[in-house]
Amino acid sequence: MILRVAQAVAAKDLRMEVRSRSAASTVLPFAATMLLAFGFALGPDRLLLTATAPALLWLAALFASVELCYRSYQNEAANNALEGLLLSPVEKGAVYLGKAAAAFVQLMVLLGVTAGIVIVLFGLPVGPSPVLLVLVAMLGIGGLSALGSLLGLLAVRGRTRQAALPVLVLPLVSPVIIAATRAPTGLTQGNTSGIAGWMGLLAAFDAAFLAVGYIVFAHLLED
Amino acid sequence: MVGHLVSKRAPVTTTQPAAVVLSRVTRLFDGLAAVSQVSLEIAGGEIVWLRGWNGSGKTTLLRLIATAISPTFGGGSVLGFDLQKQRSAIRARTDLLSHETRLYNDLTAAENLRFACRLYDLDLRLVEPALERVGLDEVAAVRAGNFSQGMRQRLALARCIMRAPTLILLDEPYAGLDVDARVVVDDLLGAAHGKGQTIVVASHEAPPPHLVDREVLMDGGRRVAP
Numbered sequence: 023m024i025l026r027v028a029q030a031v032a033a034k035d036l037r038m039e040v041r042s043r044s045a046a047s048t049v050l051p052f053a054a055t056m057l058l059a060f061g062f063a064l065g066p067d068r069l070l071l072t073a074t075a076p077a078l079l080w081l082a083a084l085f086a087s088v089e090l091c092y093r094s095y096q097n098e099a100a101n102n103a104l105e106g107l108l109l110s111p112v113e114k115g116a117v118y119l120g121k122a123a124a125a126f127v128q129l130m131v132l133l134g135v136t137a138g139i140v141i142v143l144f145g146l147p148v149g150p151s152p153v154l155l156v157l158v159a160m161l162g163i164g165g166l167s168a169l170g171s172l173l174g175l176l177a178v179r180g181r182t183r184q185a186a187l188p189v190l191v192l193p194l195v196s197p198v199i200i201a202a203t204r205a206p207t208g209l210t211q212g213n214t215s216g217i218a219g220w221m222g223l224l225a226a227f228d229a230a231f232l233a234v235g236y237i238v239f240a241h242l243l244e245d
Numbered sequence: 246m247v248g249h250l251v252s253k254r255a256p257v258t259t260t261q262p263a264a265v266v267l268s269r270v271t272r273l274f275d276g277l278a279a280v281s282q283v284s285l286e287i288a289g290g291e292i293v294w295l296r297g298w299n300g301s302g303k304t305t306l307l308r309l310i311a312t313a314i315s316p317t318f319g320g321g322s323v324l325g326f327d328l329q330k331q332r333s334a335i336r337a338r339t340d341l342l343s344h345e346t347r348l349y350n351d352l353t354a355a356e357n358l359r360f361a362c363r364l365y366d367l368d369l370r371l372v373e374p375a376l377e378r379v380g381l382d383e384v385a386a387v388r389a390g391n392f393s394q395g396m397r398q399r400l401a402l403a404r405c406i407m408r409a410p411t412l413i414l415l416d417e418p419y420a421g422l423d424v425d426a427r428v429v430v431d432d433l434l435g436a437a438h439g440k441g442q443t444i445v446v447a448s449h450e451a452p453p454p455h456l457v458d459r460e461v462l463m464d465g466g467r468r469v470a471p
Contacts, residue, residue, distance in 0.1 A: 023366075030363035038351040041388070097349065101397070105313055106347035110364040111337035244315075 024116040031107075031120025032127070038097055039128055045090040046132065053082035053136045061143055071144045076206045079136055080162065080199050086132050087166035087195075088188050091125055091174030099178040107243070114240035118171060122235065125167040133159055149210040154217060158209070161224035162202030168231035169195050175242050198227050262325050264289045264412055264443035265310055270319035272305050279305040281466040282319070289324075292434060292444045294452035297463035303447035304343070306463070307414045310445065311341035324411055337365075340408055343416035346401040350390030354381050354400050357389055361404045375403040379429050394421040402429055413437065415446045431456060 039045055060078050064070050098104040107117050137159075140146055148155065169191060177187040205220035265287040272280040280302040287293050295303040308314045310323055312332040320327070326334040348357050358372040376382040379399040389397060398421060405413060418430045434456040437444050446452070452460055462470040 026363065026366075030360060034349065034352065034356075034360050037356070038349060041351045097351070100350060101348050102345035103347045103349055105341075105345070106361075107364075109311060109313060109336050109339075109341060111333050112364055 024113050024119070027112045027116035028120035028123060031117050032123040035094055035097075035121060035124030036127060039124070044093050045086065045128055048089055048093075049082070049086040049132055050135060052085060053132070054139055056082060057136070057139055057143060068145070072146055072210060073207065075140050075144060075146055076203045076210075079133065079140060080203050082136050083129060083133050083163065083166060084192075084195065084199060087125070087129055087163075087170040088191055090128055090132075091167075091170030091191075092177050092187050094121060094125065094171070095174040095178040104178065104243070114243050115236035117243075118235050118239035119232075121174075122167045122171040122232065125171050126163055129163045129167055130160065133163060147210055150212045151209050151214060154214065155206055155209055158202060158205045158217075158221060158224070161221060161228060162198055164228040165198035165202075165224060165231055166195060168228055168235055169198075172231070172235040172239060172242070175239065179242060198224060201227075262289060263287065263322075264291065265321070265323055265445070267306075267310070267321040267328075268319055270306075270309060270316045270321060272309060272314060273317040278466050280309065280316075283463075283466075283468045285461065285468065287443060287445060289443055290438065290441050291458045292437060292456065293446070294457045294460045295445060295447040295463055296449065296452070296460055297447075298449055300465075301463040302466035303463045304416050305466075307341060307343075307416050307445060307447050310412075311339055311414050312336055313341060338411040339414065340405045340410040340412075341414040341416070342398075342401050342405055342418060344394070344398070344420055346389075346397045348389040348397055348400060351388060353386050353388050354392070354403075355385040357400060358404055358407060361407065365408055367407060371407045375407040376400075378406055379403040380425060395423050395426050398422055399426050399429060402426075402433065406433065409440070409442075411442060413442055413444045415444065415448075417448055418446060419448065419450060 057078055060074065061071070064074060095104070098107065107114075141148065173187055173190045176190065201220045201223045205217055205224070208214065209217060263286050265285060267283055267285040270280060270283050271278055283302070283306060295306060297303045305314070309316055309328070312323070312328065312335050315329060320329060322328060323335045324338050328335070349360070352360065354376060355372055358375060359369055361367070362369050362372065373382065376385050379402050381396065381399055381403065384396070389400060392400065413433070415430070419427055422430065431453065434444060446457070461468060
């Protein structure tokens with residue numbers, strides 16, 4: 023039952039994004055422009071670019087997550103579809119999981135495209151452990167999706183509306199951004215020492231955000 | 246507001262328990278009472294017309310019955326379930342239709358209904374006949390965002406028909422509808438009697454006497470008559 027509802031919500035969100043391309047059309051130009059600007063500002067120093075690229079990528083991902091989660095709930099607020107979810111006799115935590123899953127897929131695609139731009143534009147090495155890089159990306163995006171999908175609801179339910187979302191997301195997501203930025207720095211240079219610790223931290227935050235979101239979502243959705 | 250309705254419908258003969266029992270229900274918004282001390286009992290299978298001007302509290306009352314909002318004071322039961330403690334059970338058996346159609350603009354008409362099927366665990370084969378019933382079968386693949394308000398309301402009606410809930414709450418069901426769509430609403434009201442469905446309609450319009458059992462007048466958040 024929970025899986026069926028989560029799957030339906032995720033499929034619906036993804037279908038709507040494919041149709042409207044609202045997140046992609048906002049986030050990708052921003053990310054590309056930011057990376058270009060930093061590329062020119064930092065110059066051709068390969069070491070400097072390698073050191074700063076993960077931070078730039080995760081800044082783009084962070085911006086994308088805030089924008090994407092807000093838009094996702096804006097779609098629910100239009101025609102008051104959110105009330106349809108509230109009044110359906112389903113486990114509300116399943117709705118949350120579905121929205122987080124859809125955000126995860128979209129953010130992974132956006133991060134993949136942005137990382138492609140970084141690799142091509144800056145000529146950066148992927149390093150000898152691309153699988154570990156992808157795992158770090160998945161764990162980091164997992165945290166952003168889990169938190170954004172919970173707090174995005176407040177942006178359409180609360181009185182402060184959209185302004186509340188970055189204010190709430192940014193401080194809470196800082197540990198995820200720090201861990202996700204630090205982890206790939208060594209990986210691209212073939213150094214895997216300490217990676218387990220960063221990945222463990224990311225996994226712990228993901229699990230905590232998902233658990234809190236699953237429990238709290240219903241209370242935020244109710245009147 | 247005019248006098249009470251004399252129904253031309255056959256009286257409701259049902260052994261069902263009361264569909265709605267509200268006891269001195271009050272709902273405050275920012276300290277202001279949208280609904281104040283309203284008590285109401287609606288029998289199973291009854292079609293009741295809540296009439297009042299804008300701001301009379303009829304929409305808030307429907308939303309309270311649907312469990313979309315909670316009462317600030319008072320309580321009651323819907324279909325035998327406690328209004329505050331058994332919301333899921335009420336929601337599974339109730340549908341609230343209003344001008345806010347709860348549709349997704351970027352999904353087609355059929356996709357909107359299929360999504361509802363998945364939420365309510367309904368057979369996907371119900372989608373096509375429901376669209377036919379409201380005359381939207383030929384635009385099943387068109388996005389709801391391209392529909393007129395009337396077409397959206399018909400699509401919301403199709404969702405309600407598909408679900409066949411025990412209690413239907415209609416908020417201004419004729420607003421924005423063309424003649425054809427009004428017929429669909431009337432059909433829904435007419436068919437409800439045979440199916441044992443209870444319907445509560447909130448409207449500022451006078452009720453169609455042949456379709457309604459009883460009229461309740463609201464004003465200033467209070468039930469003023471009968």
